[in-house]
Amino acid sequence: MTQAQFTIEEIPFFDPIKIANSGQCFRWKILDASHVELVALGRYLQIAYLGSERFAFSCPRSEFNDLWYNYLDLARDYHQVADCILPDDTYLREALAFGEGIRILNQDPFETLICFIISQRRSIPSITTCVERLCALAGRKIDLPLASLESQELFVNLPEENYFAFPNCEEILKLTPEQLDSIGAGYRKEYILRASLAVFSNDANLQSWSNLSDESLFENLTSLYGVGKKVANCVMLFAYARSSRFPIDVWVQRIIDKYYGGSYDINRYPSTAGIMQQLMFYYERNKSIT
DNA sequence: TACCAGGTTCTAA
DNA sequence: TTAGAACATGGT
Numbered sequence: 001m002t003q004a005q006f007t008i009e010e011i012p013f014f015d016p017i018k019i020a021n022s023g024q025c026f027r028w029k030i031l032d033a034s035h036v037e038l039v040a041l042g043r044y045l046q047i048a049y050l051g052s053e054r055f056a057f058s059c060p061r062s063e064f065n066d067l068w069y070n071y072l073d074l075a076r077d078y079h080q081v082a083d084c085i086l087p088d089d090t091y092l093r094e095a096l097a098f099g100e101g102i103r104i105l106n107q108d109p110f111e112t113l114i115c116f117i118i119s120q121r122r123s124i125p126s127i128t129t130c131v132e133r134l135c136a137l138a139g140r141k142i143d144l145p146l147a148s149l150e151s152q153e154l155f156v157n158l159p160e161e162n163y164f165a166f167p168n169c170e171e172i173l174k175l176t177p178e179q180l181d182s183i184g185a186g187y188r189k190e191y192i193l194r195a196s197l198a199v200f201s202n203d204a205n206l207q208s209w210s211n212l213s214d215e216s217l218f219e220n221l222t223s224l225y226g227v228g229k230k231v232a233n234c235v236m237l238f239a240y241a242r243s244s245r246f247p248i249d250v251w252v253q254r255i256i257d258k259y260y261g262g263s264y265d266i267n268r269y270p271s272t273a274g275i276m277q278q279l280m281f282y283y284e285r286n287k288s289i290t
Numbered sequence: 291t292a293c294c295a296g297g298t299t300c301t302a303a
Numbered sequence: 304t305t306a307g308a309a310c311a312t313g314g315t
Contacts, residue, residue, distance in 0.1 A: 023296060120297040126313045127296080186311030191298085228298045249296040281296075 005145060006152055007057045007064040013078035014055065015101025016047045022102050022282050023124055024238050026115050026131045027166070035156045039135075041067055041108060042165040044142050048154045056154040058145055073103045073241075081272050089268070091259040092276055095283035102282055104275055105238060109206040110199060111166040112239035113221075116231045117191045131166075133183040138171040139164035169196040191226025198224055214242055237274040246273040255280050 016036040020028035028038040034049040045068060046058040057064050069075070082100070085092050114134075119127045142163045173196050180189055198204040204224060209217055217240060221232035233247035246266045248256070256264045266273040 116296075119295090121295060121310080122297095122312075123295040123314060125295095125315090129313070184312055186313090187309090188298095188311080226298065230297055234296070247296070250294095251296065285296090 005058070005060055006154060007059060007061045008050070008054060009057065009064070010052075010054050011074060012053055013082075013101055014053070014072070014074075014103060016049070016055075018099060018101045018282065019103060019105070021286060022099075022278060023285065024234075024278060025105055025107065026119075026124070026128045027135075031156045037156075037158075039142065039163050039165065040105075040111075041071060042140070042142070043067070044144055044163050046155050046158075048156075050154070056152075058152075058155055071106050073106055076103070078103065078275075081275055084269060084272060085276070086268060091255070092280065095276075095279040098287060099279045099282040102278060104241075104243060104278060106241055107239045108166065109209070109235065109239040110169065112235050113195055113206070113224075113227070113231075114166075114172075114192055116234045116238075117195060117226055118185055118188055119234075120188065120226075120228075120231060130184050134172075134185075135164040135166055136162075137179050137183060138167035138175055140167075140171070141165075169199040172196040173200055188226065194225045195227070210240055214244070217242070233274075237277075243274045244271050246277045249281075251281055251284050252277060255284050 016028070017030055017033075019025070020030050020036050020038075025038070025040070027040060028036060030036055031046075035046060037044065037046045039045075043059075043063075048056040048058075050056055057068060059068065082096055085096060115127070115131055118130050118134075122130070142165055144158055144163060172192065180193070185192060195204070199206060204220070209220055212220065214236070217236060218229075218232050221227050221235055222229060227235075230247050230249055233245040236242040236245040237247060244266075246252075246264075256262060269276050
């Protein structure tokens, strides 16, 4: 008996469209009101909302269990996280009501590192453009589950375009200077190259770094040229499941100044400050748009 | 057109 | 130790 080429799952507190707009990932794309596609972990995935917290994923059950369950952080009980919000934290309560369904992804460390190096002092649309150019130039072409998807009415048919995996360090280092210039990374080009070189030479063994303490991991990440505390905290939060990390960017600083009197005690949420940060960030960026 | 963007590095005090 | 300038490019 052949395995079904899709997986259906009931998932509470999960909103792919909000995740796509949350700023933690740059390769998720909203196709329509109930479909999202993404490229991650070297694969293509489409997610369809079926109603009543039920979702269809364009992959076999085995792939869903092996890869996407962890990537999408489905083991965590987000209702429990929500229950931790203090009664007097009015702003965060509003942020939760607005952003319910956002999960913190467990992304690939190298991809997250390079993406957030690119992110510094740029808008999210601009980051997305730059990341896509890098993938198209240096990334491996991905085999699409086209035939199997088209045979299912659950999913949106794929456009006839190519999808590329995020490149590894070797693939980035193989780019010519002209190619690297053409992705439009500007002065961050040198940061990308030196981070890639550190990983290639094994000075930065990103896989083994997952065993480090928060303090050591932060120290190692910030030792990379072009990686400061903001980018390091984003990598820790979005790729190393360090949910206590609280990246402070211009948006979050604005929130702290406006709603928290200029200082924010992250010890209010010792193990979930990063999740709270993401809710705040999403709320502040999107509340005026919708 | 001018301004700002999920910051970091470098330099001078 | 800290404040401030410089940094490349894209989106609005």
